[in-house]
Amino acid sequence: MKSGSRLEKLLNQGEFVVSGEIGPPKHANGEIIREHARKLKDYVDAANLTDNQTAIVRMSSIASAVHVMAEGLEPIVQMTVRDRNRIGIQSDLLGAYSLGVRNVLCLSGDHQSFGNHPTSKNVHDIDSIQLVKALKDMRDEKKFICGEEIKENEPRFFIGAVANPFGDPFEYRVLRLEKKINAGADFIQTQCIFDMERFEKWMEMVRERGLHKRAKIIAGLMPLKSHKAARYMQKYVSGMIVPDEIIERIEKADDPKAEGVELCVEQIKHLQKIEGVAGVHIMAVNWEEIIPTIVEKAGLYPRPKVL
Amino acid sequence: MIVAQGKPIAEVAKMIEDANKILVVGCGGCVTVCLAGGEKEVGVLASALRMLRKKEDKPLETVEVTLSRQCDPEYMDQLEKYVADDIDCIVSMACGVGVQFVAERFDKWVVPALDTKFAGGALEHGVWGERCGLCGECVLHKTGGICPIIRCSKSILNGPCGGSQDGKCEINPDVDCAWQLIYDRMKSLGKLDKLLEIEPVKDWSKSRDGGPRKVVREDVMIK
Numbered sequence: 138m139k140s141g142s143r144l145e146k147l148l149n150q151g152e153f154v155v156s157g158e159i160g161p162p163k164h165a166n167g168e169i170i171r172e173h174a175r176k177l178k179d180y181v182d183a184a185n186l187t188d189n190q191t192a193i194v195r196m197s198s199i200a201s202a203v204h205v206m207a208e209g210l211e212p213i214v215q216m217t218v219r220d221r222n223r224i225g226i227q228s229d230l231l232g233a234y235s236l237g238v239r240n241v242l243c244l245s246g247d248h249q250s251f252g253n254h255p256t257s258k259n260v261h262d263i264d265s266i267q268l269v270k271a272l273k274d275m276r277d278e279k280k281f282i283c284g285e286e287i288k289e290n291e292p293r294f295f296i297g298a299v300a301n302p303f304g305d306p307f308e309y310r311v312l313r314l315e316k317k318i319n320a321g322a323d324f325i326q327t328q329c330i331f332d333m334e335r336f337e338k339w340m341e342m343v344r345e346r347g348l349h350k351r352a353k354i355i356a357g358l359m360p361l362k363s364h365k366a367a368r369y370m371q372k373y374v375s376g377m378i379v380p381d382e383i384i385e386r387i388e389k390a391d392d393p394k395a396e397g398v399e400l401c402v403e404q405i406k407h408l409q410k411i412e413g414v415a416g417v418h419i420m421a422v423n424w425e426e427i428i429p430t431i432v433e434k435a436g437l438y439p440r441p442k443v444l
Numbered sequence: 445m446i447v448a449q450g451k452p453i454a455e456v457a458k459m460i461e462d463a464n465k466i467l468v469v470g471c472g473g474c475v476t477v478c479l480a481g482g483e484k485e486v487g488v489l490a491s492a493l494r495m496l497r498k499k500e501d502k503p504l505e506t507v508e509v510t511l512s513r514q515c516d517p518e519y520m521d522q523l524e525k526y527v528a529d530d531i532d533c534i535v536s537m538a539c540g541v542g543v544q545f546v547a548e549r550f551d552k553w554v555v556p557a558l559d560t561k562f563a564g565g566a567l568e569h570g571v572w573g574e575r576c577g578l579c580g581e582c583v584l585h586k587t588g589g590i591c592p593i594i595r596c597s598k599s600i601l602n603g604p605c606g607g608s609q610d611g612k613c614e615i616n617p618d619v620d621c622a623w624q625l626i627y628d629r630m631k632s633l634g635k636l637d638k639l640l641e642i643e644p645v646k647d648w649s650k651s652r653d654g655g656p657r658k659v660v661r662e663d664v665m666i667k
Contacts, residue, residue: 219598223645245605248597248615259598266602267645282645301606306627309604312640316602320642328606375607375614 139276139323140295142239143211143443144183148324148353152441153409154416156213156326156355157181157428159205161196167204170196173425174208180429182440183211183240185326185418189220192252199233206237213297214238217246222262223282227271234292242297242326243268265298266313266320272296273321298322300354302339303332304376311342318352325352326418329359331367332378333407340411349413356408359420360427361397364388398431405435445474445565446539447572448481448558453492456535459555460493463504463532468493468557469523469546470510471538478572481537481558483510489537489557507531514542520549527552562594580650580657586638588629593646595622601643 139145147154157180159173170186177184184205186198202212214233221229230241245265249257263271263282272294274280279287298317302310314325330336336356343349361367364387371379383400390396401419408414421427432438460466468490476482490506497504509526511519514536523546527534533553536543539560547554562574577594583601584591593599597615604623607614611624630636648654 245598245600245607248607250615261599262648263645264598264600264602265605266642270642271645299606304604304606304608305610305621306604306608306624309627309639312636313602313604316640316642319640375609375612377609 140239140293142183142295144213144240145295145323146443147182147441148415150441150444152182152416153437154182154353154355155180155432155437155440156183156185156416156418157425158185158187158418158420158422159201159425160187160190160422161198161201163193163195165196167196167201170201170204171208174205174210176426177428178208178210180432180438180440181210181419182416183213185213185215185242185420188215188217188244188246189252190215191247192219192249192254194253199229199236199238202233202238203236211240212238213240213242215242215244216268217244218261218263218265218268219246219249219259222260223271226263226268227275227281230272230275230292230294234294239293239295240297241272241294242299243272243322244299266317269296269298269317269320269322277321296321296323298325299328300325301328301376302330302336303328303378307335307339311339311346311348314343315346315348318348322352324355324415326355327357328376329357329370329420330404330408331359331383332380333404335378337411340413344413349415353415354413355416355418356411356414357418357420358401358404358408359422360401360424360431361387361393362424363393363397394427398427398434401431402434405431405437445477445563446541447478447561447564447574448475448539449561450480450485450489450537450558451556453489453496456489456555456557457493457496460504460533460535463553465505465507465530466490466493466533466535467507467509467526467531468535469514469526469537469542470508471514471536471542472510473513473515473538473542475538475542475558476510478566479570481539486510486537489535514538514545517545517549520545523549578651579646579648580654581647583643583646586643587626588633588635590622590625590629592622592626595620595625601646 157177162169186201188198198214202214205212243265271282276293279291300314364384367384370377387393468486470486486508490508513519527550535557536546537557543556563576564574567573579593608621613619613621
């Protein structure tokens with residue numbers, strides 16, 4: 138056992154895990170996070186706390202994780218390399234571990250030009266793969282990035298990274314995943330899947346290189362609320378592929394939200410059959426409350442216990 | 445070269461609003477090549493400033509001179525005879541380096557007429573692109589001659605990030621993804637395996653993060 142997190146234990150047990158995602162608020166009251174955590178805790182095994190997603194200032198992912206833990210839900214703290222240098226990142230990791238955080242997801246972070254402070258300076262002292270390696274070195278080599286020894290109480294995280302099967306160059310995406318796994322990633326969350334065909338092709342390449350045996354691949358999903366949201370992602374969100382059929386299906390439905398749930402449930406059932414997919418990560422952006430319905434309809438409730 | 449671009453004339457006019465006589469100094473180096481601060485641009489700026497002030501009924505006298513370079517003390521010497529007592533302000537049309545060399549040398553109010561943009565080159569007539577991040581330790585041998593430090597919006601050394609699609613960067617469809625370019629180039633050179641190596645964290649102390657830099661070459665110093 139590397140970290141002893143619930144997520145790690147369940148994955149090692151061979152369970153098909155389910156994680157959710159909570160977007161921290163743009164204010165200083167944690168009650169909304171706690172409310173989401175209370176609603177989600179019996180339906181997901183862990184939940185991501187996003188780190189100033191789309192570069193919009195929000196409550197910190199680590200502080201949000203503390204609220205989530207207080208409600209009995211296990212957090213996956215997202216950490217981007219956009220806003221902190223290696224000093225700030227390592228310091229925050231020590232702090233997060235001391236507060237009980239055991240899962241960290243390493244990301245580059247959306248460029249600040251998308252957010253509410255487009256004139257800010259970005260940091261990018263290290264990149265996401267170097268962050269994965271830093272977490273691994275802290276845990277397994279007991280060393281800081283500079284090489285200095287961590288004499289006691291090293292942070293022992295379950296290390297997550299992201300992969301985007303829908304970004305380009307497509308052929309290189311699997312090799313870069315391999316780089317992340319070589320750097321020390323224990324689990325991988327993918328970008329939201331709408332183009333199942335491309336995802337399957339990607340998984341085939343993942344299996345060819347045996348990567349699904351070296352890290353747990355968790356498939357990302359986003360339930361759609363409306364065809365407009367889907368169309369927006371198709372047109373304006375870089376690194377996402379949303380096929381027209383999906384948008385049309387939601388558009389034609391009498392109850393688009395119900396159709397969005399139905400689609401997500403179908404996707405989960407399909408993903409369960411793909412060799413090497415170890416679970417699903419449901420990103421219900423501004424729609425966290427729908428996750429229990431989806432989990433139940435997909436037959437994934439109740440959630441398994443740690444043995 | 446250093447690529448620069450002229451500030452809006454109104455902005456320069458505001459900087460010199462208290463002056464009656466100014467010295468406009470061009471530079472024959474990079475900014476002449478990128479059509480921002482050479483002899484021709486000196487003439488255009490000086491006459492535009494004079495016209496503006498004439499309209500305001502507050503005439504401005506200008507003296508114009510263009511040095512071979514403003515980033516070299518040797519050429520600064522040549523400027524000395526133009527810096528007369530009645531010059532109220534020197535307008536430098538060089539990059540930020542030239543402006544500072546002028547300010548270091550003369551006890552006058554010195555203002556910049558250009559915004560210094562980047563180290564780059566001409567892509568086509570009238571278009572210049574950034575190519576070097578001046579990081580102090582070149583990595584181009586590892587990336588097929590394409591700089592990830594400055595051409596990737598996130599300076600990723602193990603790219604590309606998830607925002608690369610159709611060869612373009614997530615920040616703007618007009619911006620090429622540097623890592624797509626690197627991938628294509630390494631592939632065509634048969635060196636893709638090099639990209640599988642994890643590039644370690646960079647030593648930014650060799651960049652601006654180590655404080656203002658200086659290059660000392662004792663072998664060419666005149667003792």
